[in-house]
Amino acid sequence: MILGIDIGGSFTDMLLFDGKRFTAHKTFPTNIEILKNEIERSEAKAIGIAIAAWLREGKILHAPNLPFKEFDLKLNVPYIMENDANCFAYAASKIFNEKNLIGITIGTGIGMGIVIEEKIYHGNGIAGELGHIVIGGDEPCVCGGKGHLECYFSGWSIRKRYGREAKELFEKNEFPYDENFDVFCKAVANAILLFDPSIVAIGGRIGGRIDEKKLSRIYDFLPSQFKPKIKVVKDDYMVAKGAAYLAMESLKNI
Ligand SMILES: [Zn+2]
Incomplete structure (x- = not known):
């Protein structure tokens, strides 16, 4: 069995994979001790860890949305660690059976994974950080920059701009799909122009709750x-x- 783990800013999702089917889905608050216990109990022979962080050569460079800066799980089974949006895009390319695709996750922040010819494109490590492209204005971003896409459209900025939780706004279909949504759609259009993907998959706790019809605005x-x-x-x-x-x-390559 392979264990797939998604360590997010607030919650950690976990499931088992036998090579064909996913089972034992579980969600718990992000906490290193709980995570260690769950990994031990799973008896997995390999582990895939997705993390909301910028990674270069396996090291965390930046993780503004995580409750810890560094962590060492001391795993004694083979494991890989990958950026969460890259994992999302990779899963989408497998499930939709598409070789060229971009995957965009919207949760607390915005991430993008680029799959080219069935492989994740990393550039020098952290390619595809759509959430931090410059839109304009002076609003501070969580990364330390100013006027980035996340300042207009992301979990954290929607809470700030509209005074309500983004997830609830989308679940109740009460998000106004206004000029901030247009900013997001323009950024996605720019990404499409760069990579000409066959599919743009949009997900995450907020992205997965957007009305798909409204996204035709991107065109x-x-x-x-x-x-x-x-x-x-x-x-x-x-x-x-x-x-x-x-x-x-990664197990196939051992
Ligand atoms: Zn930023």
């Missing part, structure tokens, strides 16, 4: 020759699934 900012499918993935375990797929791939 308004694109030349008509660019028409990727835009799909909302309503599966909170996609990131953990991607981590499990990646752990399985």
Whole structure:
């Protein structure tokens, strides 16, 4: 059995994968001690860890949304650690059977994973940080910058701008899909122009609750020759699934 883990800012999702099916889905508050106990109990032979962090050569460079800066689980089974949005995109490419795809996760922040010819594109380590492209303005971003996409549209900025939890706004279909949503759609259009993916998969605790029809707004900012499918993935375990797929791939290479 392979264990797929998605360590988020608030919650950790976990599941088991036998190479075909995912079972034993579980969610608990992000906490290192609980996590260690769960890993021990699982008796997994390999582990895929997805983490809301910028990683370079396996090291955490930056993790503004996590409750810890560094962590060492002291694992004695093979494991891989990968950025959470990359895991999401990888799972989407497997599930939709598409070789070229971008996956965008919207939760507390915004992440993007790029899959090119079935492989995650890392650049120098942290490629695809769509949440921190410059839109403009002076609003401070969680990364230390100013006027980034996340300042207009993300879990943390929606709470600040609208005075309500983003997840609840989308679940109740009370989000106004206003100019801040347009800012997001323009950023996605720009990403499509860069990579020309066959699918844009959008997910995460907030992204997975966006009204898919509203996302057709993205096409308004694109030349008509660019028409990727835009799909909302309503599966909170996609990131953990991607981590499990990646752990399985790494076992094949041992
Ligand atoms: Zn930023």
